Amino acid sequence: MKYRLLVLAGIILLSCQSFYAQEEKSYLDHSFTHVVYFWLNNPESAEDRKAFEQSLSKFLSVSKYPKTKFIGxxxxxxxxxxxGSFTYSLILSFSSKEEQDLYQEEKAHLIFIEESEHLWNKVVVYDSVGILKT
Known part of the structure; x- marks a missing residue:
C-alpha cells in the first residue's frame, strides 16, 4: 500500500511539473520582444493570405530562437x-538581444522573407527590451 502511494505521489508530481513547464512556455519572455506588422499587397486575396500564413507557420515551426510566438x-x-490598418502582426519574444540577432540571420527566417516578401508592400518592426517584469 505504501509503495502504491509513493508511485501515485510520484506520478502526480511529474504531472504537475510537466503542466507547469508547458504553462511557463506560454508566457512572454520579458527580455526582448520583436513586433512585426505586415501589410499585404492584396489583403482581400484568400490565396495570398493562405500563402503568407503557410510560409509564416512553416518558418515559425522550425525557428529555434523565439521563446514565444504570436500571429494575429x-x-x-x-x-x-x-x-488596425495592418493585415497581420507577429509578436515574438527572445531571452536576449543576442538571441534575436541570431534569429535575424537564421536560415529559416531568411527563407521566409525570400518566399513571402512579394506578398507584402509594407513591414514595420518594433523591437523592445524589457525594463520591468510584471
Whole structure:
C-alpha cells in the first residue's frame, strides 16, 4: 500500500511539473520582444493570405530562437489610438538581444522573407527590451 502511494505521489508530481513547464512556455519572455506588422499587397486575396500564413507557420515551426510566438490579425477595436490598418502582426519574444540577432540571420527566417516578401508592400518592426517584469 505504501509503495502504491509513493508511485501515485510520484506520478502526480511529474504531472504537475510537466503542466507547469508547458504553462511557463506560454508566457512572454520579458527580455526582448520583436513586433512585426505586415501589410499585404492584396489583403482581400484568400490565396495570398493562405500563402503568407503557410510560409509564416512553416518558418515559425522550425525557428529555434523565439521563446514565444504570436500571429494575429486586427482585432476590430475602433478607437482613435488603435491602428488596425495592418493585415497581420507577429509578436515574438527572445531571452536576449543576442538571441534575436541570431534569429535575424537564421536560415529559416531568411527563407521566409525570400518566399513571402512579394506578398507584402509594407513591414514595420518594433523591437523592445524589457525594463520591468510584471
Amino acid at each position: 490579425v486586427p482585432a476590430g477595436t475602433p478607437r482613435e489610438v488603435v491602428d
